[in-house]
Amino acid sequence: MQTLNTYKPKNINTHLIEIQDYFKIAISVDCVIFGFDENELKVLLIKSDLDQYKSKWSLLGDIVHTDENLEDAAYRVLLNRTGLQDVYLEQVHTFGKVCRHPAGRVVTIAYYSLINIQHSTIRNMDNELHWHPVKKVKQMAFDHREILDACYQRLQEKLKEHPVGFNLLPKKFSLRELQNLYEAILDVKLDRRNFRKKIMSMGLLIDLNEMEDDVPHRPAKLYKFDAEAFEKKEKNLLGLES
Amino acid sequence: MQTLNTYKPKNINTHLIEIQDYFKIAISVDCVIFGFDENELKVLLIKSDLDQYKSKWSLLGDIVHTDENLEDAAYRVLLNRTGLQDVYLEQVHTFGKVCRHPAGRVVTIAYYSLINIQHSTIRNMDNELHWHPVKKVKQMAFDHREILDACYQRLQEKLKEHPVGFNLLPKKFSLRELQNLYEAILDVKLDRRNFRKKIMSMGLLIDLNEMEDDVPHRPAKLYKFDAEAFEKKEKNLLGLES
Numbered sequence: 306m307q308t309l310n311t312y313k314p315k316n317i318n319t320h321l322i323e324i325q326d327y328f329k330i331a332i333s334v335d336c337v338i339f340g341f342d343e344n345e346l347k348v349l350l351i352k353s354d355l356d357q358y359k360s361k362w363s364l365l366g367d368i369v370h371t372d373e374n375l376e377d378a379a380y381r382v383l384l385n386r387t388g389l390q391d392v393y394l395e396q397v398h399t400f401g402k403v404c405r406h407p408a409g410r411v412v413t414i415a416y417y418s419l420i421n422i423q424h425s426t427i428r429n430m431d432n433e434l435h436w437h438p439v440k441k442v443k444q445m446a447f448d449h450r451e452i453l454d455a456c457y458q459r460l461q462e463k464l465k466e467h468p469v470g471f472n473l474l475p476k477k478f479s480l481r482e483l484q485n486l487y488e489a490i491l492d493v494k495l496d497r498r499n500f501r502k503k504i505m506s507m508g509l510l511i512d513l514n515e516m517e518d519d520v521p522h523r524p525a526k527l528y529k530f531d532a533e534a535f536e537k538k539e540k541n542l543l544g545l546e547s
Numbered sequence: 548m549q550t551l552n553t554y555k556p557k558n559i560n561t562h563l564i565e566i567q568d569y570f571k572i573a574i575s576v577d578c579v580i581f582g583f584d585e586n587e588l589k590v591l592l593i594k595s596d597l598d599q600y601k602s603k604w605s606l607l608g609d610i611v612h613t614d615e616n617l618e619d620a621a622y623r624v625l626l627n628r629t630g631l632q633d634v635y636l637e638q639v640h641t642f643g644k645v646c647r648h649p650a651g652r653v654v655t656i657a658y659y660s661l662i663n664i665q666h667s668t669i670r671n672m673d674n675e676l677h678w679h680p681v682k683k684v685k686q687m688a689f690d691h692r693e694i695l696d697a698c699y700q701r702l703q704e705k706l707k708e709h710p711v712g713f714n715l716l717p718k719k720f721s722l723r724e725l726q727n728l729y730e731a732i733l734d735v736k737l738d739r740r741n742f743r744k745k746i747m748s749m750g751l752l753i754d755l756n757e758m759e760d761d762v763p764h765r766p767a768k769l770y771k772f773d774a775e776a777f778e779k780k781e782k783n784l785l786g787l788e789s
Contacts, residue, residue: 329613330572330573330574330611330613331572332572332574332643332654369572369643369654371571371572371652372645372652373645374643374644374645375641375643375654396640396641398638399617399638399641399656401574401611401616401617401656402616403614403615403616410613410614412574412611412617412654414641414643
């Protein structure tokens, strides 16, 4: 970063004085927390606590502390709200329209994360906190609808090239569940045989030699995600191994 | 955005008081300005004006004014530095490590843009401003090397799926120039025949029925980018036309 109208080298002090007027913007993080449940992609939303957005739903977020890294703020929100650590988190876009927040100039950095709903302990500390099917979300508080749309689109693009969907499933899953997840996120119908062929050819599934139980249909085989094989594959992509 | 430890609905005033302490972070934009010249992908850099980064190169950027939208700030930097408007601009990532800027907490939003070097009038208002081959850039001021790498990677991904490269070329260009551009950005050698077949099948080139002149090799046919056909194609992708 360089200021524009400067004609000689500056030291830190002159630079500080020059820019102190600009330290008037707040930074927040907003987390689009996706989960997968009942064959639907869901997002965790909270009722807005601002009068003017009364009864509107909003994303989970918070102001970034001045001594806190951006990702740390996002992880803090996730831990506080879902009880989960080490979840998949990806920065998507920063939203900063001048009038986007009624309290002043607040620039927000949008993240999405993928969590396993079964593992989370949703913490409802103040307002109503609920999972909403993404497809059924309507108006939201602030510019949160735009943020949700951007994150959902990024998730769709990501899923086409990277096996991020496993983060949304229980540890053991059937190929049917996996296909349901792809269909729900991409909003398409996939051919069962082609899907299975493609997924198996990725070499990222471990056959657990177990069957589903307690299901209303014919029990299917159970698999788990092969994190080790995936890590190896990623390394190869980066050219780190021969 | 919601603060965490609140137990009843708030109005704007209480919310304002609560968060005013947080308005202590400055926001900047940093622009990775790419150009294409002498068969090389280049980036526009300026000598840092901070003592501690003396003789190090940095990206072009500036503080975002409190009443300015983020993109407007990036366009302002571009106009000031290159004399160009209406250039290709894309937000890539926001960098905000606590100690990334010696003057205080400055969170920076990274954009990359693609410009035609021949059309720009580089304005050297204060420090040395130069085009550098991306491959030869070494250490940079601040975390600007990390920002450059992220933007270059995004450009590579983008180029594989979208015809953004035309923004870097003169209005009229040969297929050889176009291939040189793809090879330079993707850092690969491409088969001449396959490349031409693929490019022509995109249907985005207009044959100008003109030949290069004043070249040291056999003159090649000249083409221009068919912006109209591209727009139509994009619309179809969005499902706006049948």
